[in-house]
Amino acid sequence: MRHVIAVLMENESGALSRVAGLFSARGYNIESLTVAPTEDPSLSRMTIVTRGNEAIIEQITKQLNKLIDVVKLLDLSEGPHIERELMLIKLNTEGEYRNEAQRLADIFRGNIIDVTPSSYVIEMTGDSDKLDAFVRAVDNERIVEVVRTGSSGISRGSRGLTL
Amino acid sequence: MELSGGEIIIRCLKDEGVEYVFGYPGGAVLHIYDALFRQDDVRHILVRHEQAATHAADGYARSTGKPGVVLVTSGPGATNAVTGIATAYMDSIPMVVLTGQVPQPVIGSDAFQEVDTVGITRPCVKHNFLVKSLDDLAITMKKAFYIATSGRPGPVVVDIPKDVTDPNTKIPYVYPEKVEIRSYHPVEKGHHGQIRNAVAAMQRAERPVIYSGGGVVLGEASEELTELTRLSGFPITNTLMGLGAYPATDRQFLGMLGMHGTYEANMAMYKTDVLVAIGARFDDRVTGKIEQFCPNAKIIHVDIDPASISKTIRPDIPIVGPVKQVLGDMIDTWKESAEDAEPQSLDKWWEQIEGWRSMNCLKYETNAEKIKPQECVETLYRITDGDLFLTSDVGQHQMWAAQYYKFDKPRRWINSGGLGTMGFGLPAAMGVQLAHKDAQVACVTGEASIQMCIQEMATCMQYGLPIKVVLMNNGYMGMVRQWQEFFYESRYSHSYVDALPDFVKMAESYGHVGMRVENPADLEAAMREAFAMKDRFVFLDVVVDPAENVYPMIEAGKPHNQMHLSPYLSSERELA
Ligand SMILES: Cc1ncc(C[n+]2csc(CCOP(=O)(O)OP(=O)(O)O)c2C)c(N)n1
Ligand SMILES: [Mg+2]
Numbered sequence: 183m184r185h186v187i188a189v190l191m192e193n194e195s196g197a198l199s200r201v202a203g204l205f206s207a208r209g210y211n212i213e214s215l216t217v218a219p220t221e222d223p224s225l226s227r228m229t230i231v232t233r234g235n236e237a238i239i240e241q242i243t244k245q246l247n248k249l250i251d252v253v254k255l256l257d258l259s260e261g262p263h264i265e266r267e268l269m270l271i272k273l274n275t276e277g278e279y280r281n282e283a284q285r286l287a288d289i290f291r292g293n294i295i296d297v298t299p300s301s302y303v304i305e306m307t308g309d310s311d312k313l314d315a316f317v318r319a320v321d322n323e324r325i326v327e328v329v330r331t332g333s334s335g336i337s338r339g340s341r342g343l344t345l
Numbered sequence: 346m347e348l349s350g351g352e353i354i355i356r357c358l359k360d361e362g363v364e365y366v367f368g369y370p371g372g373a374v375l376h377i378y379d380a381l382f383r384q385d386d387v388r389h390i391l392v393r394h395e396q397a398a399t400h401a402a403d404g405y406a407r408s409t410g411k412p413g414v415v416l417v418t419s420g421p422g423a424t425n426a427v428t429g430i431a432t433a434y435m436d437s438i439p440m441v442v443l444t445g446q447v448p449q450p451v452i453g454s455d456a457f458q459e460v461d462t463v464g465i466t467r468p469c470v471k472h473n474f475l476v477k478s479l480d481d482l483a484i485t486m487k488k489a490f491y492i493a494t495s496g497r498p499g500p501v502v503v504d505i506p507k508d509v510t511d512p513n514t515k516i517p518y519v520y521p522e523k524v525e526i527r528s529y530h531p532v533e534k535g536h537h538g539q540i541r542n543a544v545a546a547m548q549r550a551e552r553p554v555i556y557s558g559g560g561v562v563l564g565e566a567s568e569e570l571t572e573l574t575r576l577s578g579f580p581i582t583n584t585l586m587g588l589g590a591y592p593a594t595d596r597q598f599l600g601m602l603g604m605h606g607t608y609e610a611n612m613a614m615y616k617t618d619v620l621v622a623i624g625a626r627f628d629d630r631v632t633g634k635i636e637q638f639c640p641n642a643k644i645i646h647v648d649i650d651p652a653s654i655s656k657t658i659r660p661d662i663p664i665v666g667p668v669k670q671v672l673g674d675m676i677d678t679w680k681e682s683a684e685d686a687e688p689q690s691l692d693k694w695w696e697q698i699e700g701w702r703s704m705n706c707l708k709y710e711t712n713a714e715k716i717k718p719q720e721c722v723e724t725l726y727r728i729t730d731g732d733l734f735l736t737s738d739v740g741q742h743q744m745w746a747a748q749y750y751k752f753d754k755p756r757r758w759i760n761s762g763g764l765g766t767m768g769f770g771l772p773a774a775m776g777v778q779l780a781h782k783d784a785q786v787a788c789v790t791g792e793a794s795i796q797m798c799i800q801e802m803a804t805c806m807q808y809g810l811p812i813k814v815v816l817m818n819n820g821y822m823g824m825v826r827q828w829q830e831f832f833y834e835s836r837y838s839h840s841y842v843d844a845l846p847d848f849v850k851m852a853e854s855y856g857h858v859g860m861r862v863e864n865p866a867d868l869e870a871a872m873r874e875a876f877a878m879k880d881r882f883v884f885l886d887v888v889v890d891p892a893e894n895v896y897p898m899i900e901a902g903k904p905h906n907q908m909h910l911s912p913y914l915s916s917e918r919e920l921a
Binding site: 191203 | 467475492526527528529650651654655656659
C-alpha cells in the first residue's frame with residue numbers, strides 16, 4: 183500500500199539526514215521525499231511517500247516519531263487529503279510536434295514557460311498520477327528531460343498538522 | 346560568573362552530579378582537558394583506548410543507573426569510541442559522549458583529525474548534537490543528559506568544535522534546572538484500561554509465563570516484578586539482559602530463555618497460553634522462529650518504547666509506559682480483582698514445568714583431568730556467595746556465566762547483549778569497580794575477547810582497581826568453533842587462537858598478580874586465593890576443556906521446542 187506521511191520537524195541541519203538515514207538503515211522504501219521550512223522558520227515540513235504493508239507502515243511512523251527532531255507526524259493516507267507535485271518537462275518541439283505539445287499541455291492544464299525554436303518547457307502541477315499520465319501522453323522520443331519535486335500533501339478540512 | 350567553553354563543560358558535568366569522566370586527550374579537546382586540570386570536582390579516568398572509555402562509562406551506567414560520561418578527541422578518538430557507543434545503544438544504556446571537533450572555520454575541509462562524528466554516530470545514538478556556538482553549550486549539555494536518561498535510555502553524542510571551548514572567550518554560566526524539548530515527550534504512564542485487560546487475561550490464564558528483559562533493570566522495576574510474580578504465582582524467565590531482575594535462586598524462576606535458555610523456560614514459552622512480556626524486545630536470539638513463537642498464547646507486552654511494540658511480535662494487549670509504574674498498577678489491579686474472582690489454579694501447569702525442570706538440562710560431565718568451563722562458573726558462584734558484580738565478554742564463557750551464575754539482584758550481571766561486543770568485559774569492570782569501591786567485581790572472559798582491550802590492565806594499575814579477571818581459556822573462539830562444529834562439519838576456519846601470550850607474565854608486567862590453573866583439583870583453592878587478594882587486580886588464567894559446547898541450544902530460526910540438549914544428558918538417560 184502507498185502511504186503519504188506528513189512530518190513536522192525541527193528545522194535543524196542534520197534533521198533531513200536523520201530521516202533519510204532511518205529509511206536506508208531499516209530498509210524502508212522511499213518513493214519521494216520533499217522538505218522545506220514552514221511559516222514558522224524553526225519548523226520544516228516533510229512529505230514522505232512510501233510503500234509497505236500495515237506492519238511496516240506502523241514501524242515507519244513509530245520510528246519517525248522516535249527521532250528526537252520529529253515534532254509531529256500524520257499518515258495523510260488514513261483520511262481525505264490532497265497531494266500535489268510540480269513537474270518541469272522539456273520537450274523537443276521541432277517540426278510538427280509544436281502544436282501537439284501545446285494541445286496536450288492545455289488538456290492537462292500545464293503552462294509553457296520557456297520557448298525556443300526547437301523546445302518547450304512545460305510546468306505542470308497535479309497529483310502524481312496526473313503527471314505520470316502526461317509523461318505517458320507525450321511522445322517519448324520528444325522528452326529531453328523531466329524534473330519532478332515529489333508529492334507534497336495536506337489533509338482536507340479545517341484541521342491541520344500544527345504544533 | 347564568566348566561564349570559557351571548556352570550563353562550562355566541566356561545570357555542567359559537576360552540576361549533573363557526574364563523578365567520573367572516562368577519556369583520552371587529543372588536540373581538539375585540549376581546552377577541555379585544561380579546564381579539567383584546574384578543578385577537582387569531576388574525576389577523569391585515563392583509559393588506554395577510546396573504546397575502553399565508552400565501555401567503562403557503560404559499565405558505570407549499567408551498575409548504577411546513572412549516565413556514563415566519556416570525553417574523547419576528534420577524528421580517531423571519536424571513531425575509536427563508536428564501538429562502545431553502538432554497544433550502549435543496542436542495550437539502551439544512558440551515556441553522554443563528548444567528542445572534540447576541529448574548529449568550525451575548517452569543518453568540511455578535511456582538516457587534520459576531522460571526521461563527520463555526527464554523521465558517523467547518527468545510526469547508533471539516541472540523539473546527537475553539534476554545538477555551533479558557545480551560547481548553546483550549557484543548554485545542549487542539559488538536553489544531552491535529559492535525553493540520555495529519560496524514556497528508553499541511550500547514548501547521546503555532543504560534538505564540540507575546538508573554537509567553542511576557546512579559553513579566551515567567556516560568557517556568563519547558567520545551567521538550566523529543567524529543559525523542555527517540544528519534540529520529545531517520553532510516555533509517563535501506561536494506559537489503565539489496557540492494564541486491567543492484561544490483569545484479567547492473566548487471572549484467566551491456565552499456563553502463564555512472565556518473560557522479562559533488560560527494561561526491568563533499566564526501569565528500576567525489579568521489586569515490582571518480584572512482587573507481581575510472587576502475587577500471581579506465575580513462572581518467570583529472564584532474557585540475557587534481564588538476569589537479576591528476579592532472584593535466580595527462587596523456585597518460580599525458570600532460568601534464561603532463548604538460544605541458550607533452559608529446557609523448562611523454552612518449553613514453557615512454547616506451551617504458554619498467556620505470555621506477559623515486560624521490558625523485553627523479542628530479540629531474534631529469544632524468539633527463534635517467529636511463526637512458531639508462543640504458538641498458543643495471548644501476548645501482553647509492556648514497554649516504554651512504542652516502537653518496540655509490534656516490531657517483530659504483534660501483542661494482543663500492548664501497554665506503553667514505564668515498567669515500574671505499569672507493574673505497580675498491575676499489582677494493585679490484581680489485588681483488587683482477585684477479591685472478586687479467584688484466579689485459576691496453576692498446579693497442573695507447575696507440575697508440567699517441574700517435569701521439564703527434572704530433566705536438569707544444565708547438567709554436565711565433570712572430568713578429573715580437564716576443568717569444565719561450567720564448573721569454573723559454578724566454583725566462582727560458590728566462592729563469591731553469589732554476590733559479585735560480574736562483567737563478561739562475548740562467546741561461550743558469556744553464556745556459561747549467564748547460565749550458571751545465579752544473579753539475585755539487578756545490575757549485577759553486566760554484558761553486551763545486543764551488539765555482542767568482544768572487548769567489553771574488562772573496561773566495563775573498571776567502570777563498575779569505580780562506582781562500587783568496596784564491592785567484588787570480576788570479569789569472565791575468553792582468551793580471544795580479553796585481547797581486544799587487554800591494554801586496560803594499565804588503567805587498572807594506575808587507579809588501583811582490584812578487579813578479578815577469570816579467563817576461561819579454551820584456546821578457541823569457542824562460540825565460533827561450536828557453530829563450525831555444528832553447521833560446517835567441524836571445519837574450524839580461523840577459530841583457533843594461536844600464539845597466545847603468557848597471561849601470567851603479561852599481568853605481572855603490568856604490575857598485577859597473574860595465576861594459572863590447569864587441574865580441576867586446584868580450581869577452587871586458586872579462585873579463593875585470587876579473591877582473597879582484596880586490593881589487588883588478579884588475572885586468573887583457567888585452562889578449560891576446549892571441546893565443550895554450550896547447551897541447550899536452539900539453532901537460529903528454529904522454534905522453542907526444538908532444542909539440542911547436551912549429548913551427556915541423552916547418554917545418561919539411556920543408562921537410566
Ligand atoms: C568484536 C567482535 N568480533 C567478532 C565477534 C564474533 N564472535 C562472537 S564470539 C567469538 C569468539 C570469542 O572467543 P573467546 O573470547 O575465546 O570466548 P569463548 O567463546 O571461547 O568462550 C567471536 C569471534 C564478536 N562478537 N565481537
Ligand atoms: Mg576461547
